[in-house]
Amino acid sequence: MAGPTPEERPHPTGRRDEHGVRKEPDHGPEPTRRATVSALVEDEPGVLARAAGLFRRRQFNIESLTVGPTTVEGHSRITLVVEETEAGIEQAKKQLAKLTPVIAVGELSGDAVAAELVLLKVRGEEPDKVHAITSMYDGQTLDAGPRTITVQITGDETTIDDAIDAFDQFGIIEIARTGQTALERGDSPTTPGEEPGHSAGSTDDDEFTNYDD
Amino acid sequence: MNEPATPDAASPEEGDPEGRTDDERERSEPTDGTDTAEEEAAAREEAATREPGSGAAAVVAALEAAGVETAFGVQGGAIMPVYDALSASTVDHVTMAHEQGAVHAADAYGIVRGDPGVCMATSGPGATNLVTGIADASMDSDAMLALTGQVPSDMVGSDAFQETDTVGVTAPITKHNYFANDSDEVGRTVGEAFALANTGRPGPTLVDLPKDVTFGETDRPVGEPTAPDRAVPDLEADEEQVEAAARAIQTAERPLCLFGGGVIKGDATEQARAFAREFEIPVVTTMPGIGSFPEDDDLCLSWAGMHGTGYANMAITHTDCLIAVGTRFDDRLTGGVDTFAPEAEVVHVDIDPAEISKNVHADYPVVGDAATVIDQLDAAIGYGDAPDTESWRAQCDEWRERYPMDYAIDPDEPVKPQFVVEAFDAAMDDDAYVTTGVGQHQMWAAQYWTFTTPRTFVSSHGLGTMGYGLPGAIGARVAADDDREVISFEGDGSFLMTIQELSVAVREHLDITVVVLNNEYIGMVRQWQDAFFEGNHMASQYDWMPEFDTLAEAFGAKGFRIDEYDDVEEVVEAALAYDGPSVVDAHIDPEENVYPMVASGAANGQFALAEDQL
Ligand SMILES: Cc1ncc(C[n+]2csc(CCOP(=O)(O)OP(=O)(O)O)c2C)c(N)n1
Numbered sequence: 001m002a003g004p005t006p007e008e009r010p011h012p013t014g015r016r017d018e019h020g021v022r023k024e025p026d027h028g029p030e031p032t033r034r035a036t037v038s039a040l041v042e043d044e045p046g047v048l049a050r051a052a053g054l055f056r057r058r059q060f061n062i063e064s065l066t067v068g069p070t071t072v073e074g075h076s077r078i079t080l081v082v083e084e085t086e087a088g089i090e091q092a093k094k095q096l097a098k099l100t101p102v103i104a105v106g107e108l109s110g111d112a113v114a115a116e117l118v119l120l121k122v123r124g125e126e127p128d129k130v131h132a133i134t135s136m137y138d139g140q141t142l143d144a145g146p147r148t149i150t151v152q153i154t155g156d157e158t159t160i161d162d163a164i165d166a167f168d169q170f171g172i173i174e175i176a177r178t179g180q181t182a183l184e185r186g187d188s189p190t191t192p193g194e195e196p197g198h199s200a201g202s203t204d205d206d207e208f209t210n211y212d213d
Numbered sequence: 214m215n216e217p218a219t220p221d222a223a224s225p226e227e228g229d230p231e232g233r234t235d236d237e238r239e240r241s242e243p244t245d246g247t248d249t250a251e252e253e254a255a256a257r258e259e260a261a262t263r264e265p266g267s268g269a270a271a272v273v274a275a276l277e278a279a280g281v282e283t284a285f286g287v288q289g290g291a292i293m294p295v296y297d298a299l300s301a302s303t304v305d306h307v308t309m310a311h312e313q314g315a316v317h318a319a320d321a322y323g324i325v326r327g328d329p330g331v332c333m334a335t336s337g338p339g340a341t342n343l344v345t346g347i348a349d350a351s352m353d354s355d356a357m358l359a360l361t362g363q364v365p366s367d368m369v370g371s372d373a374f375q376e377t378d379t380v381g382v383t384a385p386i387t388k389h390n391y392f393a394n395d396s397d398e399v400g401r402t403v404g405e406a407f408a409l410a411n412t413g414r415p416g417p418t419l420v421d422l423p424k425d426v427t428f429g430e431t432d433r434p435v436g437e438p439t440a441p442d443r444a445v446p447d448l449e450a451d452e453e454q455v456e457a458a459a460r461a462i463q464t465a466e467r468p469l470c471l472f473g474g475g476v477i478k479g480d481a482t483e484q485a486r487a488f489a490r491e492f493e494i495p496v497v498t499t500m501p502g503i504g505s506f507p508e509d510d511d512l513c514l515s516w517a518g519m520h521g522t523g524y525a526n527m528a529i530t531h532t533d534c535l536i537a538v539g540t541r542f543d544d545r546l547t548g549g550v551d552t553f554a555p556e557a558e559v560v561h562v563d564i565d566p567a568e569i570s571k572n573v574h575a576d577y578p579v580v581g582d583a584a585t586v587i588d589q590l591d592a593a594i595g596y597g598d599a600p601d602t603e604s605w606r607a608q609c610d611e612w613r614e615r616y617p618m619d620y621a622i623d624p625d626e627p628v629k630p631q632f633v634v635e636a637f638d639a640a641m642d643d644d645a646y647v648t649t650g651v652g653q654h655q656m657w658a659a660q661y662w663t664f665t666t667p668r669t670f671v672s673s674h675g676l677g678t679m680g681y682g683l684p685g686a687i688g689a690r691v692a693a694d695d696d697r698e699v700i701s702f703e704g705d706g707s708f709l710m711t712i713q714e715l716s717v718a719v720r721e722h723l724d725i726t727v728v729v730l731n732n733e734y735i736g737m738v739r740q741w742q743d744a745f746f747e748g749n750h751m752a753s754q755y756d757w758m759p760e761f762d763t764l765a766e767a768f769g770a771k772g773f774r775i776d777e778y779d780d781v782e783e784v785v786e787a788a789l790a791y792d793g794p795s796v797v798d799a800h801i802d803p804e805e806n807v808y809p810m811v812a813s814g815a816a817n818g819q820f821a822l823a824e825d826q827l
Contacts, residue, residue, distance in 0.1 A: 003523060003616040006819040006826055012531060014555030020542070020573035022555065045392070050384055057385050087570060094567035100389035100409070100444060 019087040030085040034063070036108040036182050037093055039078040040191045042101040043069065050099050051078055060084060060092045064116075064179025071197040075103065077190070079181045104191035106184070114182035118160050121150045122170040130170055137163045148173060253280065256303065262434045268393075269294035269427035271400030271435050272360065272420075273302045279407040279438040281331050283307060283322065283691055284360075285315040287342075289335020290375060291362025294427040296333075304331075307691060307721065310713040312339050314684040316346025317711070320355050321648060321671045321681075321688030327480065329356035329410040329418075330688060336362045337375030340421075341382065345678055347417045348386040352675025353501060354478060356415035358407045359383075365425040366394060379421045388416030393426045400435030408440040414565040415478055446564055450581030450589055458536075458560045458577040459593035465534030465558075467605045468494045471517070474501030474674070475539015475563060479583035482506075482667045485538065488587050492599040495609045497525040499540050500659060501674045507665040514609060515618075518546040520656040523616025523809045523820050528609050529554050530818035534600075538562040539583050542572040543675060544813070552816035562586045616809070616822070618660060624778050627802040630654065630730045633781065634661040637700060637728060640785050644669060645698035648685035650707025651677045652737040654730040656807040658702040680710030683727060687714060690723045698789070699725045705758045706735035712764070718794035719769040726788050727796045729761050732803040740806045744827050765796035775799040 017023045017030060041047050048067050055062045063081040070077050082092055089107070097105040108114070119142070122130055130149050134141055139153040153163045157180060164175070184190040260277035272295050276284065283305045288296055299306055309315040312334045319330030334343050340361040350357045364373040380392045391406055393399040399422065406418040462468055476485045482505050489496045489512055496506045497517045506513050517525035529535070535557040540546070547553040553573060561568075561575035562583060569578040579586055620631045634657050647662055648671040649655040655672060664670050671689050673681040686701035693699060708729050718725060732739075738753040762772030771791045773784045775798070788795045809820040812827055821827045 003822060006821065009527070009818055010531070011816070011818060012556045016551050016553060016555060016574070018550065020550045020553065020559075020570070022574070046380065046384070049381070053385055087574070091567070091571060094569075098565070098567050100441065103443065 032083050032085050034081060034083050035089045036114060036180060037080045037082060037105060038108060038182065038190045039096050039105045040103040040194055041076050041078055042103065043074050043076045044101055047101045051096060054095055058095060060088060066179045066181045081180050104193055106191035108182050108184055112182050112184050114156050114180050115154050116157060116160050116180045117152065117154045117178045119150060119152055119176045120167050120172060121148050121174040122167050122172050124149045126170060133166050261437050264432040264434060265400060268396035268399045268429045268431055269298040271431055272403050272427060273298040275400040275403035275435045276304050276331065277302060278435055279404060284331040284333055285309055285318040286333030287312050287315055287339060289339045289362060291336035291364055291424050292333060294424060295422060310716050312342030313346055314711055314714040316343045317681050317684035318688030319357055320346060320350045321685035322692040323356050324671050325646065325668055325689045325692035329358050329407055331358045333360045336364055337377045340377055340379040344382060347383055349673050349676040349678045350417040351386045354415050354474060356410040357417040358410050359417060359419040361419060361421050363421045363423040366423045383419050387419050390419040392421045396426050396429030396431040397433045399426050404435055404438030405440060408438040409444055412440040412444050413446040448582035448585040450579045450586045454579045455589045455593050458579050459590055461534055461558050461560060461577050462536060463594055463598050463600055465600050467532045468534040468536060468600050468602060469528050469532035470494050470496040471535055471537040471540060472496060472502040472505040473499040473538060473540025476502055476505040476583050477667045479539060481583035481587055484584045484587040488591050493602045495528060495606055497528055499546050503659060503670040504664045504667040508663045509665060517817065519811045520807050522618055524609060524612040526811065526817040526820050527612040532557045534558050536560045541568050547573065548811045548817045549814045628775060628778055630657045630801040630805055631661045633728065633730060633799050634658055636781050636785050638662045640789055641698050645700060646671055646689045646693055648672065648682045648689055648701040650682040650703045651679045652704040652707055652735060653740065653807045654702050654704040679707040682707060683711050684714045686725045687718055687723060690725050701725060701727045703727055703729045704736060705729055705731045705733060705755055715768040715770055715794060722793055724792055725794050729798050731798055731800050733758055734803055744824055761796055761798035771795040773797045
């Protein structure tokens with residue numbers, strides 16, 4: 001076949017980055033950021049597996065995933081923290097929204113309320129000091145014995161990280177963290193179009209009323 | 214655990230295989246076409262409102278209510294109740310030799326009909342044999358419903374005989390799947406799965422049917438098949454998006470239409486063709502988009518991508534405004550994204566918002582149904598304000614001349630595969646259906662057949678599944694009108710993967726022509742080995758192939774053989790004249806390679822025309 005060879009053909013100089021965005025040829029790597037995504041889902045078997053499977057398959061960098069019921073019967077909320085580029089976060093939200101049992105997906109704003117719970121088991125040799133630090137973080141002692149003390153701390157991620165650092169001096173034996181869960185502040189719905197049901201005894205409401213970051 | 218745990222789970226290995234062949238042949242005879250639309254609607258309504266009696270009968274009623282005419286499948290222990298109910302149904306069943314045959318046949322049937330194809334299999338190995346075809350349908354956005362038998366609910370999770378977690382296995386490769394757990398609900402679930410497969414962006418769905426659920430009693434009518442509300446997308450795009458895209462197109466100097474499979478799936482070929490012609494915008498298609506725009510039209514540059522035409526790849530490289538409709542920018546199309554259409558503003562029209570900016574950033578995203586959106590764009594651009602494309606078209610024509618699709622013929626050398634493809638193309642009608650396996654032969658069929666009609670190129674694109682061609686041809690034949698021809702191009706390796714389905718073509722007396730482009734290699738692998746592995750032909754030489762023409766006769770089909778150019782005309786004529794399945798074993802030049810070729814990850818404009826350019 002005739003025609004100029006690959007080198008002889010005219011070539012445009014433009015380039016795209018890894019997300020297919022047109023860029024200057026010398027562009028650097030895309031920065032990532034952390035996003036908290038909330039998905040309102042039908043509470044049916046397998047929905048968590050579907051969401052988790054989706055994130056694994058598409059290689060989204062997922063930091064934590066929590067799930068629990070909402071005030072509306074038959075609905076659950078999945079809260080995900082992902083660390084991705086801007087384009088990656090957009091894709092993650094769209095792919096999640098595509099799952100049939102997913103009702104709505106929202107990304108939480110910077111001033112949303114977010115909290116995590118951690119259980120810490122530390123050495124029991126200095127109970128007073130442990131207690132002091134527990135109170136400092138508004139935590140609770142769940143179990144205290146001669147050899148170990150187990151406390152519970154809730155708070156936003158920085159608080160939890162700080163608390164863990166503070167407890168480190170006693171020698172932390174075991175840790176269990178739940179991962180973040182979050183709601184939009186005030187009247188804004190957490191996922192677009194969401195119409196929350198009201199249930200008087202809902203722990204959903206109480207738990208965060210006095211929370212302030 | 215080798216014993217069936219309950220009498221219900223009895224597998225056919227222990228019983229008499231049912232001698233249903235004659236029966237089935239009778240039932241799968243094409244309908245006489247006298248059914249009026251009203252009669253059909255009445256039959257659907259009757260199925261939707263009758264009291265089914267059992268879960269299995271509800272499954273079948275749901276298929277009837279959805280207007281399903283044919284299902285493809287293989288019997289087995291856990292699906293037996295459904296088959297039993299099917300015997301009293303208006304739904305024809307084509308028994309296939311292997312479940313992979315059933316799923317590909319259903320896939321091709323769906324492509325040709327534009328309605329979901331239906332396949333059925335038993336639990337465990339039956340279901341896992343469907344997996345390849347479901348994944349294939351998923352990658353190509355083919356609407357399909359798979360029904361699988363499952364062990365009785367109370368045995369689920371116990372590793373019972375022929376148990377597989379089918380819902381778990383198929384979750385990532387279905388649009389959605391269901392585990393039926395209630396005889397009263399199962400009919401609705403099947404209807405929903407069918408409707409969902411065909412809603413918005415099409416895709417495969419699956420319903421797993423435990424035996425106790427299909428055996429269980431129910432008098433609950435199944436109702437009309439309805440997709441969940443949330444799954445029904447808006448057809449119309451946002452006006453602002455459309456306006457912005459229209460302005461970009463109007464001001465472009467080198468606009469290019471890129472039509473993908475979504476144009477065909479969205480039944481938008483008419484609008485797409487009118488749009489390109491009205492504004493005189495050159496067109497390239499993706500491989501799944503083949504047939505969306507007639508390849509004999511002056512505006513058509515054929516398909517772009519790894520083995521697309523040089524001129525299509527040049528046009529993509531140099532366009533300043535790419536109007537992409539219904540494509541997911543697969544890497545076989547884009548090559549390296551960094552160099553893909555590097556100067557183009559991208560207008561991306563798609564029904565699935567998640568496709569927008571997934572692989573290539575869309576400067577102008579337009580979310581909506583292809584046909585509706587093209588009409589919207591058309592109106593927004595308006596006549597008179599069209600971009601002036603004259604010199605750009607001249608440039609495209611120049612590329613067409615510089616990088617023509619051709620190959621050299623030497624009468625004393627082995628036959629070139631391209632020649633065989635062209636000979637059949639010349640002898641067959643424009644609206645013939647072409648199915649393929651996967652490999653070099655698939656590319657030659659795509660390159661050297663001139664496609665002018667949507668839904669006529671029936672192939673495995675995204676997954677690239679060898680073995681698709683023959684069962685695909687069976688599905689296409691069953692779906693197609695009698696006066697349209699069906700041909701399958703196969704490689705020797707691909708054909709051998711599902712060759713057992715020839716028995717089905719013979720049993721059903723299907724008039725299809727299988728052309729094996731036999732190079733005694735799994736040629737595409739050999740080509741890559743020559744290019745990138747110093748010619749080390751590890752496991753790619755297939756000189757142990759059977760005589761396909763003789764083998765065809767053993768199946769009861771007609772066999773032909775091509776060894777040299779002089780055989781071609783005669784064999785083409787005889788094979789097409791033969792009424793029934795025929796197999797042409799075409800011994801081609803074993804060293805022939807597919808060009809042009811864009812090396813994986815390279816720039817489209819860097820297509821090689823020969824090995825030394827790679
Ligand atoms: C099921 C499956 N297995 C393996 C491959 C990898 N593969 C791609 S092309 C090819 C060669 C196909 O050989 P053949 O069918 O003889 O066609 P040819 O390339 O010779 O025309 C292979 C092995 C595949 N696509 N599908």
